[in-house]
Amino acid sequence: MRPEADSQGSKSAEPESTIQVTTQFVRLDLPPEGFRLVSGKTLPRLDVAYETYGTLNAARDNVILICSPLTTDAHAAGYNPDYERPKDRIGWWDDMIGPGKAMDTNRYFVVASNMLGGCKGTTGPASLNPETGEPYGSAFPKITVEDMVNVQRLFLLRLGIDVVEAVIGGSMGGMQALQWSVAYPDKVRKCIGIATAACLSAQALGFEIIGRKVIVNDPNFHGGDFYQDGVLPDRGLAYARMIGHLTYLSALSMHEKFGRNRKESWDESRFETGFEVESYLDHQGDQFVRRFDANSYLHITWAMDHFDLQARYGSLDAAFEKSQAEFLLVALSSDWHFFPEQIRELGQVLLKKKKVVSVVELESPYGHDAFLLEVANLSRVIQGFLEKPASGPTEVDPTGISHRAHAVNVQPQAAGFRASQDFEVLADLIEPGSHILDIGCGDGSLVDGLWHSQGVTGIGIDIDLDNVVKCLRRNVPVIQSDADKGLSLVGGGAFDYAVLNRTLQEVKKPQLVLREMLRVARKGIVAFPNFAYAGNRLSLLATGMMPVSDALPYNWHDTPNIHLFSLDDFRVLCDREGIVIEEIKYLGGALLAKVLLALGRPNLGAEFVVARLARRQDAGK
Numbered sequence: 001m002r003p004e005a006d007s008q009g010s011k012s013a014e015p016e017s018t019i020q021v022t023t024q025f026v027r028l029d030l031p032p033e034g035f036r037l038v039s040g041k042t043l044p045r046l047d048v049a050y051e052t053y054g055t056l057n058a059a060r061d062n063v064i065l066i067c068s069p070l071t072t073d074a075h076a077a078g079y080n081p082d083y084e085r086p087k088d089r090i091g092w093w094d095d096m097i098g099p100g101k102a103m104d105t106n107r108y109f110v111v112a113s114n115m116l117g118g119c120k121g122t123t124g125p126a127s128l129n130p131e132t133g134e135p136y137g138s139a140f141p142k143i144t145v146e147d148m149v150n151v152q153r154l155f156l157l158r159l160g161i162d163v164v165e166a167v168i169g170g171s172m173g174g175m176q177a178l179q180w181s182v183a184y185p186d187k188v189r190k191c192i193g194i195a196t197a198a199c200l201s202a203q204a205l206g207f208e209i210i211g212r213k214v215i216v217n218d219p220n221f222h223g224g225d226f227y228q229d230g231v232l233p234d235r236g237l238a239y240a241r242m243i244g245h246l247t248y249l250s251a252l253s254m255h256e257k258f259g260r261n262r263k264e265s266w267d268e269s270r271f272e273t274g275f276e277v278e279s280y281l282d283h284q285g286d287q288f289v290r291r292f293d294a295n296s297y298l299h300i301t302w303a304m305d306h307f308d309l310q311a312r313y314g315s316l317d318a319a320f321e322k323s324q325a326e327f328l329l330v331a332l333s334s335d336w337h338f339f340p341e342q343i344r345e346l347g348q349v350l351l352k353k354k355k356v357v358s359v360v361e362l363e364s365p366y367g368h369d370a371f372l373l374e375v376a377n378l379s380r381v382i383q384g385f386l387e388k389p390a391s392g393p394t395e396v397d398p399t400g401i402s403h404r405a406h407a408v409n410v411q412p413q414a415a416g417f418r419a420s421q422d423f424e425v426l427a428d429l430i431e432p433g434s435h436i437l438d439i440g441c442g443d444g445s446l447v448d449g450l451w452h453s454q455g456v457t458g459i460g461i462d463i464d465l466d467n468v469v470k471c472l473r474r475n476v477p478v479i480q481s482d483a484d485k486g487l488s489l490v491g492g493g494a495f496d497y498a499v500l501n502r503t504l505q506e507v508k509k510p511q512l513v514l515r516e517m518l519r520v521a522r523k524g525i526v527a528f529p530n531f532a533y534a535g536n537r538l539s540l541l542a543t544g545m546m547p548v549s550d551a552l553p554y555n556w557h558d559t560p561n562i563h564l565f566s567l568d569d570f571r572v573l574c575d576r577e578g579i580v581i582e583e584i585k586y587l588g589g590a591l592l593a594k595v596l597l598a599l600g601r602p603n604l605g606a607e608f609v610v611a612r613l614a615r616r617q618d619a620g621k
Contacts, residue, residue, distance in 0.1 A: 019098055041142075060162070062107065065111050069372075071288075103168075103386070111156070117140075125137060135228075137225040137227055138224035145303050146179055148176055148179075149184075166189065167188050170193075171338065172304045177192060178309065182320060195335050198307075207243055211244050211301065212297075214239040218236030232294065237292070249369060250367030256365070260275060320355065329350075340361050351490060351494060354435075359481075380465075427454060428585075435457050436521075437461065437490065437497070440461065440462060440507075441471060458476070461487070463480060486512065490520040497525055498523075499527075501527045504526055518615050526611050527611075532604065535590060535607065584609065
């Protein structure tokens, strides 16, 4: 974790960086009428400030575009000596960008630019209007996130870059990344949105609205034309920053950092409380006015407030209809500026559209700021997602289901999983070319193996972050979720098969999981160890201790199995739940198992069971 980073990435210390950078500037080539905004108004000139890290390859296809959050600039990584304050010389996302880091500059050409409307070199309200020779001020037109992305597109074309390997952003930067996937659906291979949403919530809008009001009501604001006399609306901007900054934190992180601690003295005549949190917010406001422009803050927050993909395109389904990107959506558990539910809802839409999407929720006490403050787990997730590059536009199979293509070394992974006892049986029960949901997917081996063996596409679900990262590295889309809480992200009938391999005995609510399986898929496949196997009974009888075997490989004290049951127990449960066992296979390698199975005693002879299920009304379909 970087020391004392705020939501714009400022630091109280000056750590070392592996990259030395300088900010560059370019003037874009525009038609005679200038750059047309969504509003219909035009800008006669466009300058862009940017930084690059790494080397652009000969094919110009190893590009990662960084879309910056609300008030950052182009200095995303490395050490830039041109910044006045030492703590600003290190880029705001330096922990994520560089050799061997999540965005590995030994492999990728990473580009970061200051957004349209900013105040750090890209055209904004403080820029000179070429038609008057004075700062735009109140004459600067309203802009949108769509305008920002359109400028980024022109800028990349100026650099000779047509298609990007990935576009990535957190917060407002995530909104830009989503807009990229929508506006330029065939130009983005991977879209990574962190702590973001398709639109702001009413609560977030409220904080933004108050922030703008305190700026425009500052007596020094003068309608936005305050540059000439040099007296700036610093008080309003500082208060807006304090209000906004509160939304980037969490109640837990504030309690741990400040509690109700007080400083030694304070001015009661000004109704100061003396609490340390008051001093902290004062400091945030004072530091912010030294590096940011009030008009830029107004225009950028206004653009963020008006970003609404559903309103712009009629529905989220329509917005993402043509997108060919693979998506990684990352929520932060304690974020109350962009609620995790917003990421999940967006993931649900993309799943419904059969896009390649992974949804991850990282645990952190640091609120919205966690994607800048606590990046170790975020780095693992992003690095896993980027590890296997897409080989061009996402392929679509004849059923219309998209998948990643030719991005893994087929033989070791497929062959490795085939060595497991039950893979062949599972594969026999799944029709080639199907679309599956693997619940409790582990490292993604099942989905990966079925894709390579019989063209089955699929998505995994697992709660464990280590498993999520392993899935991403295999190019298996994954949803980080707890099966016991239901499969709310997944719409009804979204899959051909839902698979529960060696997992039913581990869940807390097996009945709920079975119901959910057959809600989201036409068929369910369940594989489980049979505790009634005669070998288990004999082992318990002979030793007086819980058996340990290939099917039950854990000791009693470290087992994830919480519902040990028999084949007959499973039959009774299915009958009670209106579930038909369409086909069932019994596995047993021991001689005892083979004899008992030959005698028609599967409850005694089956070490392991694999069953294909359907709802009673759907059986045989």
